[in-house]
Amino acid sequence: MDKGQGARDKVVHCPLSIVHYDQPAAIEFMNRMGQAGRPFLFVISYDRDRSYMVPLEELDPAFIRYDFSGDAPLKPGTFRLQPEKIDFETYRNAFQYVQKNILAGNSFLTNLTASVPVSGANNPEEVFEKARARYKLWIKGQFVCFSPETFITVSETGEVATFPMKGTIDAGVKNAEEILRSDKKELYEHTTIVDLLRNDLSMVAGDVHVKRFQYIDHIRRDDGPGILQMSSEIRGQLPGNWKETLGTWFFELLPAGSICGAPRHKTLEIIKEAEKTLHPNGYRGFYSGVCGVFDGKTLNSAVMIRFIEQTPRGPVFRSGGGITHLSEAEKEYGEIYQKIYVPLG
Numbered sequence: 001m002d003k004g005q006g007a008r009d010k011v012v013h014c015p016l017s018i019v020h021y022d023q024p025a026a027i028e029f030m031n032r033m034g035q036a037g038r039p040f041l042f043v044i045s046y047d048r049d050r051s052y053m054v055p056l057e058e059l060d061p062a063f064i065r066y067d068f069s070g071d072a073p074l075k076p077g078t079f080r081l082q083p084e085k086i087d088f089e090t091y092r093n094a095f096q097y098v099q100k101n102i103l104a105g106n107s108f109l110t111n112l113t114a115s116v117p118v119s120g121a122n123n124p125e126e127v128f129e130k131a132r133a134r135y136k137l138w139i140k141g142q143f144v145c146f147s148p149e150t151f152i153t154v155s156e157t158g159e160v161a162t163f164p165m166k167g168t169i170d171a172g173v174k175n176a177e178e179i180l181r182s183d184k185k186e187l188y189e190h191t192t193i194v195d196l197l198r199n200d201l202s203m204v205a206g207d208v209h210v211k212r213f214q215y216i217d218h219i220r221r222d223d224g225p226g227i228l229q230m231s232s233e234i235r236g237q238l239p240g241n242w243k244e245t246l247g248t249w250f251f252e253l254l255p256a257g258s259i260c261g262a263p264r265h266k267t268l269e270i271i272k273e274a275e276k277t278l279h280p281n282g283y284r285g286f287y288s289g290v291c292g293v294f295d296g297k298t299l300n301s302a303v304m305i306r307f308i309e310q311t312p313r314g315p316v317f318r319s320g321g322g323i324t325h326l327s328e329a330e331k332e333y334g335e336i337y338q339k340i341y342v343p344l345g
Helices: 023-036 088-103 124-130 176-182 184-204 246-252 264-277 329-338
Strands: 012-014 040-044 051-055 064-067 109-119 135-139 143-147 150-154 159-162 165-170 206-221 224-237 290-294 299-303 307-311 314-323
Touching: 023 040, 023 051, 023 246, 023 290, 088 109, 088 264, 088 314, 088 329, 109 184, 109 264, 109 329, 124 135, 124 143, 124 307, 143 299, 159 184, 165 176, 165 184, 165 329, 176 184, 176 206, 176 224, 184 206, 184 224, 184 246, 314 329
Parallel strands: none
Antiparallel strands: 012 064, 040 051, 040 290, 064 135, 109 314, 135 143, 143 307, 150 159, 150 299, 159 224, 165 224, 206 224, 290 299, 307 314
């Protein structure tokens, strides 16, 4: 099954004059557009307090560009990012706070992320043009995202699907796939997220089931063999009026389980405290939020990971991973850097 089913979009765009919608206004906008069958682009922040909502006919390439088809022509050439090292003690303090809560039973899995200053990313639009990814989004002066991870798709008949992606290993490691599948920490992390997202879909859909479990995606990069990521496929059936209530049920699924953890409410509190020293201004912003397109009949959306943000101090690459009781600080710190790359070719 093609995970990009649903809205199949060319590289199209949006004006900088669009305003931020708060959550109630964003929900109302999505419901109204769904009822009218009117196509639009949406970009929703991690904490759901800010959104861009733009009818497709109003898009402008000077300010926002996106490609959710994964098959747009790419600009040739190389692209090398040079990440700086963030202070390991700062990261370890946040990691220990997370694990303390996990051992206390407050969370089973917590996604811990950080912002890493990078050089070689001063032209985000060029990153957008060169990166090969299933989902790409560039907003002028703000960020570029080149995500491999689908959030949800919805077919014309209301079949909803999600594809959680948890578990990572360097593809160059001998027997990498076998090692990834047998790693207890990675399997625990993946199984926890699959269970969380199955429960999430059950809040808005019927006949929810895991169609595929623990399959492997190979994500290539320009400076090495790339990484292997473990994924699963979960499907269900939305009610017949899903378009009319699009914003209402969609926001019930946010933030995406794969970038927070379980149980969701308490884990969000843990993340908020742990990441105060790991991101500019202490919060994620649009990183790990969701973006997507409703084309009037179907919906296609992504989790905004693989994310470079423009800040007053220069570009930062936001990255992270899931923490469990089996995690080790040194390995999780290393995984942050393993994911800092631009996929080419």
